[in-house]
Amino acid sequence: xxxxxxFILNNEISLNYxxxxxxxLVEAIKSIKMKLSNYDNLNGKISDNKLLxxxxxxxxxxxLEINNNKEKENHLNKKNKSSDNKNxxxxxxxxxxxxxxxxxxxxxxxxxxELSKIQNQIDLITHLIKQTYEE
Numbered sequence: 001x002x003x004x005x006x007f008i009l010n011n012e013i014s015l016n017y018x019x020x021x022x023x024x025l026v027e028a029i030k031s032i033k034m035k036l037s038n039y040d041n042l043n044g045k046i047s048d049n050k051l052l053x054x055x056x057x058x059x060x061x062x063x064l065e066i067n068n069n070k071e072k073e074n075h076l077n078k079k080n081k082s083s084d085n086k087n088x089x090x091x092x093x094x095x096x097x098x099x100x101x102x103x104x105x106x107x108x109x110x111x112x113x114e115l116s117k118i119q120n121q122i123d124l125i126t127h128l129i130k131q132t133y134e135e
Contacts, residue, residue: 008033011048
């Protein structure tokens with residue numbers, strides 16, 4: 001297993017790593033050095049151990065915040081999926097109702113046509129009856 005040597009707070013640290021994780025390790029060390037530079041004003045005033053403790057607390061707080069955000073994101077994704085499923089269900093129901101409405105309109109039109117025919121027949125019969133009584 002390869003070994004990576006890094007200097008953090010003027011201390012050499014040797015770390016074993018998997019070959020495919022070297023870039024991640026290098027980026028993590030750069031990030032730690034960058035975060036430690038934020039505490040340069042405390043350098044010499046407090047011990048390196050306390051400085052590392054402060055950094056580890058800050059990093060842990062960031063991890064907790066990221067985890068909390070992930071949980072919220074997962075919750076929102078579940079809610080979004082649920083809404084999508086409801087929308088899909090409502091769209092299907094709407095389509096069915098539109099089809100049913102179309103069929104009812106066609107049926108209504110047929111009934112109206114039949115009623116119109118019946119009305120014409122009634123008018124004809126009424127006319128014939130009137131003619132018969134007038135004669």
